[in-house]
Amino acid sequence: MIFLVAAFLLLGVLIGAAAHLPPTVATAAGAVLACWLLVFAYRERRRTRVEEEAR
Template sequence: MLILVAALLLLGVVMGTVAHAPLSFTLVAAAVIGVWLAVFALRERHARRRHTSTN
């Protein structure tokens, strides 16, 4: 339960920061995070595929 409260508090702080940031900065930050998540997902998929094919 404490983790949930901490996560919600962090989300509130981040959303409050985004509300005060310029729109262009917010869009660039969102794009960077999206690319980072896509690269992470591709690396995980590649690692999982390689791991299961050797078994």
């Protein structure tokens, strides 16, 4: 239950902040975050495969 309250609070803060940004800035920020997440996922997958091969 506390997790749901925290999630709704965080979602409200994030959506509220994005609502006050121009659409181009919000889109650019979303693109930067998406790229960062893709790089992170690639590095984690690569690290996991290297560790599995070392066994």
